[in-house]
Amino acid sequence: IKNRQIGVITLDKELTIDEVTEIFIRINSQGAKLNQSDFAMSKIAANVKYGGNELRKAIDYFSHLAVQPDWYHEMSKDKEFMESKFAPKIKWLKDDREEIYDPNYGDILRVAFMYKFSRGKMKDLVSLLGGRDFETRDYKEEIAEASFGKLTEGVIDFMNEFAFTNFILAIKSAGFISSRLTNSQMTLDFAYTLYLILNSSNQIDKTQIKHYVSKWYVLSTLTSRYITSPETVMDLDIRRISEKGFIDYFKEVEEANLSDSFWKVGLVQDLETSAINSPFFNVFLAAQVHNSDNSLLMNGTKVRDLISIMGDIHHIFPKGYLQKNGITDKSKYNQIANYTYLDTQTNISIGDKAPNDYFKTVFEQCDSKEMKFGNISELSLLKENLSINCIPENIVNMDASHYEDFLLERRKLMAKKIKNYYYSL
Structure with missing residues (x-):
């Protein structure tokens, strides 16, 4: 390795995320396929100033423990992380054996981002973490700082044992008792986002949250809502919920998609x-x-x-x-x-x-x-x-x-x- 030349490519900070993505894709054309979540994770990991390095570990460790609870023993060897604010937040996973929703790092980022920023496109997260001001189209340090703060809050809320387990209960109460019955991670991602939004607001009575989350999940599954161009639809849904309130928007979506012809002809x-x-x-x-x-x-x-x-x-x-x-x-x-x-x-x-x-x-x-x-x-x-x-x-x-x-x-x-x-x- 020491005798090989290593190329360094310096990217202009004015490049858009789409241009950066294209450069990465061309460089990495023979390697693993990268997506916006990968770019976001690299951006997070590289930012020590706003605690991105710890946040990256928390996201990675949560997704690992969700699948393999016994891995907690290995995680506990990371003394630096065990002393961080994140370690107590994910400790409960070591005793969790639920497999309905085992999120990977991309799912965690997506849900936390949609929940806290009311946006659905991951490229926007990458831009915001870099300090992008969408109105003036320049970069500001205060935006980067605020974005890291909001994302961290979103991730911590995602990891909350009460929220996570109650979301799982909402899905299971609708009859989806096995991962064999859930075939779209994107649909689960949005349903959990919706749970976090409703749980953190006063839009509906807290006793009705699981009812509406399970109903939205079934509606989304029946209409394949997040199968084609999922980010575009998620972005629209999250913005409309923010603008109109969930109940009004839910009624609109229900009326638009679940007509008599859907039940009698389309679904058949x-x-x-x-x-x-x-x-x-x-x-x-x-x-x-x-x-x-x-x-x-x-x-x-x-x-x-x-x-x-x-x-x-x-x-x-x-x-x-x-x-x-x-x-x-x-x-x-x-x-x-x-x-x-x-x-x-x-x-x-x-x-x-x-x-x-x-x-x-x-x-x-x-x-x-x-x-x-x-x-x-x-x-x-x-x-x-x-x-x-x-x-x-x-x-x-x-x-x-x-x-x-x-x-x-x-x-x-x-x-x-x-x-x-x-x-x-």
Whole structure:
């Protein structure tokens, strides 16, 4: 190394963050891909004057402990950090085993920034930490100092045990009890930002915060709000909430996105997919968890239990049965409307039987009381079980020729269940 020449590139302080980003991208084109969070972290770490070096450690250590609580032993070896104001703030993570929301450093920065600055674009954070005055377009030391102060406050509030654990409770109370049901970190980031904003203001009664946070999270998931151009949408949302107040803006967003046509047509179309991690299917499962629904053909075995113990999702029209009858396209037999959480023993008993075969037996066992599939032996319980699992009762007459009709009917029932669930939150 000592015999190699190392190039030094000096950047003009007047360069915009976009120009700096482009330079970094070109220099680093063969290395790891950098993003605005990386630039922000480097800016923070380099600033000893305003405590950026300690702040950087706090962010890194929190994200590490969130995933690996046992790492606290290693962190405690950093004596300098253990004497800082941040160490007591994150000590609680050593006993935390929750995995619904394990934020990385980018998530922590994003949430703290949106919460404290009412902006959504990370490049603005980099500029503010450098002292950028957006009105005069020059750089001022007092802006850099104030920005570091606000960001530090935001990070400390992010790390607060009460706030963090209550946010997790809000998400879980809506039925999202496993990280398998949360497929967008950006959506979680904004939901936590919203929690911190509402918790630090008097916009709504404190007892209603979890209610609105969970509702916003479900709305955002159903409409894929933060999937395409997430920063742009987050920036708009955070500014509108700041300008109009949350309740008024929430009503606007709800009316604009959750019309009758969305529930009756749009959501039904969204459920036409074979993507097992579909956000729409995840919301359906969350609805079942929230309602404490029994799993299909079982009385006492909850969908919640099967998700919690890593139970499997099974086909209502068995895959083997469909393949034998000419439906060999994976995207067809793996439609999410053909999926349900099912007790393993029940699934084994069903095997590759046609729906009009095994469901007929299930109805008959309500008279014979001889259990062959599941454990339901009362007709009223069976009909209720089919209803909560969105299974049309005429499935008892369905074979492979009715598969497409079944899928459409079940999608409509699933969409209706999701609607009722959303408005019950």
